[in-house]
Amino acid sequence: MQSVAAALDRLGELAASPAVSTLADAFEAGGHELALVGGPVRDAFLGRPVHDLDFTTDATPEQILGIVKPIAEAHWDIGRAFGTIGAKIAGETVEITTYRADAYDGASRKPDVVFGDSIEDDLVRRDFTVNALALRLPKLELVDVADGVGDLVAQVLRTPSAPEVSFGDDPLRMLRAARFASQLGFEVEAGTLAAMTELAPAIERISAERVRDELAKLLSTDDPIAGLRLLVDTGLAGFVLPELPALKLEVDEHHHHKDVYEHSLTVLRQAIGHEVSRGTLDSPDLVLRLAALLHDIGKPRTRRLEPGGAVSFHHHDVVGAKLARKRLRELRFDNDTVDAVSRLVELHLRFFGYGDAGWTDSAVRRYVRDAGDQLERLHILTRSDVTTRNRRKAERLEFAYDDLERRIAELAAQEELDAVRPELDGQQIMEILGIRPGPLVGEAYKFLLDVRLDDGPIGEDAARERLLAWWAVRDA
Incomplete structure (x- = not known):
């Protein structure tokens, strides 16, 4: 967290950039207010890189277009009906939105778009105080209607208005709280947390597409675990991803097994670590992260308490693949993502046993063929699925998978394994x-x-x- 003076200096440098200064001068000449708002202002205080340039104004979408057209290299309607116009100015992409006062009517799955009259009203209707910060341009006046700077210092997520009102206006904000908890490493204020728990069922008013996008953003953070725990603890996950809290299997005093919920979160964290360290996938890789989180969701359906205190989960890989496919389709993920994640869930157990008996070259070829273009993700998922505290066992499994990857590489070099097909078509x-x-x-x-x-x-x-x-x- 930077000092207010340092943050304002940084914002001043940003305001002096060609794109921002050109835009600010044009709106001032046109007789309209303009302010840099939300994420860019917050990140300037946090010392984080500023990637997006978001602005708010009293101008209507038609007036925004009239001001932007003469100075923009390109412009487009991101959603004129929602008050947002996009443009490219001095090589930078910007988004400009008319002051908003959106609200849900309690029945629709999307908000009614209502344009506001002032920046203060716009800010108080935003999701969290740390995002309800604006910098008036071109005079560089900080607007902080709800002590967002104080909450940045305290590292707290709190709604600018009463949380019941804020979440009632847009229940998706409850998912955004989970995402920002992970993205920023902040705690959710007690009253806000209580409202999330009480109003969790309201998330069902939100379209599957909006829920999907927010879950994807959460999983794409550097460490999504805190946000996922928040979804489970508040009951939100029970409405948007019920397979996750279902992993908290009831403990039987006579039958013991690892905590599947905690194991799944650990696998996700380890998969992210491998994703970054191996450098073979574009990071963040949403398919890998979804597969890591969901790889054991078949266990609750397949758990059997065996004589002698054993617990079995026979075919949980196959059952889990079907459950993952069903859930991701309901969340409106694209077909490629659905296919890839469900395939990885189905294959995640295939390797185990290799270290004990070894595989023939034929078995290695089949492993590669079945993985197809998901082979690298399967490598990472399988390695991440080792969470045992038995150091000797962990080292043995790691050595075995190292050996399998070596054999795959050797066979690939010999036989062009990635394109295995018969000699005759x-x-x-x-x-x-x-x-x-x-x-x-x-x-x-x-x-x-x-x-x-x-x-x-x-x-x-x-x-x-x-x-x-x-x-x-x-x-x-």
Whole structure:
């Protein structure tokens, strides 16, 4: 946290930049107010990089366009109906929004858009005091209607108005509290926290798309664990991601197993660590993080208390993959994300057992084939799934996976493993067997793919002989 004077100096430097100064002068000449607002002002106080330039104004969207057009390299309607206009000025992307006073009517899943009259009214309707800060331009006057600077110093998240009113206006703010708790490392003020718990059911008024976007932002923070705990502790997760609190399995005094909820959070944290340290994925990687969080959600459905105090979770990988697919579809994630996450959940147990017996080259090829383009994420997820406190066991599993990755690399170099396919394609199969397109071609192709996986490259002549031998037995 920087001092007020240092933050204002930093904001002054930002205001003097070509994009901000050009915009400020244009709005002043047009007789309208303009202020830098929200995240950029907050981050200037926190000493964080400023990535987005967000402004608020008393001008209507049509008036904003009239002012921006002559000075912008490009402009666009982000959502004129919502009061926001985007533009590119002096090489910088900016967003300018008319003062707002949105409210939900209690029935709609989206807010009614109402334009406000003053910056003070606009700020008091924002989500948290630390985001309800503005810098009037061009005179560089800080506007702090709810002691946002004080809350920045105290590292507290608090709503500018009564939390019941704020969350009633937009229940999504409760999810935003969880995201900012992780993103900023702040605590949620007691009254705000109590309101989140009391009003948790109101989140059902929010569209699945908005909930999805906020969950994705939370998972994309450097350490989302605090925010996820907040969602579970307040009951919000029970409405937006019920599989997460369900991992808190009831403890039986005669049957013991690891805490699946805590294990899943640890796996997520370790996956993020591997994601960053390996540097093989773009970070943050939402698919990996979703898979890490959800990899064991099949356990509550498959838990069985066995004689002697044992607990089993047979096929929780398959059940979990189906549950992950269902939940992510309900949250309106795109098909590629749904497919990738559910595939990783399904495959996350495949490796275990390798260290005890080892795998044939055929088994390694199948592992790679089944993972497909998710192989790197599967590497990270599998490594992250080791949370045992038994140091010897952890080291043995790490050594075994190191060995598996080494073998995959060697086979890939030898056989171009990433593109494993039979030596003969469908057209050649039809010509050799004298058959037409249909299911028989698929059967033959699968047979040759199994040969390829089991024996490696054998050449077209040998593949032809194996195909004819298979056909003779099948046709007999």
